[in-house]
Amino acid sequence: MSYEEKRMEKGLIQVYTGDGKGKTTAAIGLAVRAKGQGLNVGYIYFHKEPETWNYGEIGVLEKLGVGIFGFAKKHPHFYKDVTSEEMRKECLAGIEFIKKLYSENNYDILILDEINISVRDGFLKEEEVLAIMEKKPEGLELVLTGRGATEKIIEKADLVSRIEEIKHPYNSGIERRRGIEY
């Protein structure tokens, strides 16, 4: 089957939200599945800094041929010298970049990892993300992750999974572990 035959006629919009563990990993699993079927996948992350935090998944996705792009990496929560204005500017650059990818139309799946956080923390306006959802190319599957997805984002999505935290070891004082949390 040629790549052209594999492309989807109609892509949907998926949202992974909620307070439980598994949102980003579910999106990574989707990326792996799609690569296994010969589709083109782009992974765009917000508010993460792999240069410092050494996420295990990033190098593997890259090796699998997933396009990797990061925006607004230094969240003010961790970096006191980063302003909200800078964050907004960088998030908007991310939005512009997504629009550029739309116009090139080379990807079958785009994962917007933690973009819900950009809205929750006021760096992006809800309507800016809604516009990205609205304008996606017909055949593109769009995947948004991050806790705190707004009602309107949920309304505009086709598939929404909320990951609820039933039990989490952080609550009993266990630290962030290599290979599991990053």
Place this chain on the structure above:
Amino acid sequence: MSYEEKRMEKGLIQVYTGDGKGKTTAAIGLAVRAKGQGLNVGYIYFHKEPETWNYGEIGVLEKLGVGIFGFAKKHPHFYKDVTSEEMRKECLAGIEFIKKLYSENNYDILILDEINISVRDGFLKEEEVLAIMEKKPEGLELVLTGRGATEKIIEKADLVSRIEEIKHPYNSGIERRRGIEY
């Protein structure tokens, strides 16, 4: 850092359950993350038949060096000529295999994909899975997936995420899609 230094001192038990999409993909994402950190990952699936259904993730995980093992592949729901007795026998072979892996202790993470279904559908007894949870080697991270995790399984786990289906396009008649659902 040598492989021996990377191994975890204390592995936990994670459970991904609930009716929403994202349980298996979250486990696959975990496998990818762990491989990216140089850990050894085994993926043991129940009630899935990649030979027929062509799951995109399996080939990619294999290429990444994840150990892949399948048990009780033909669920009677899809194969009317398969008996519950056969299923139970094959699930028990899976349990024995897991114990063998425990004794060899070569893996850092073992994913038991859809094992909750084996219990839900009566092919495994709850106590057989509880025993597997109890006997795991100290440094091993165990990940159980599948809807319908029992209360006792949840109780024995360290981290539990329940994936709730807020919206699903199947409900509006969209079919299983290559690269997304498999």
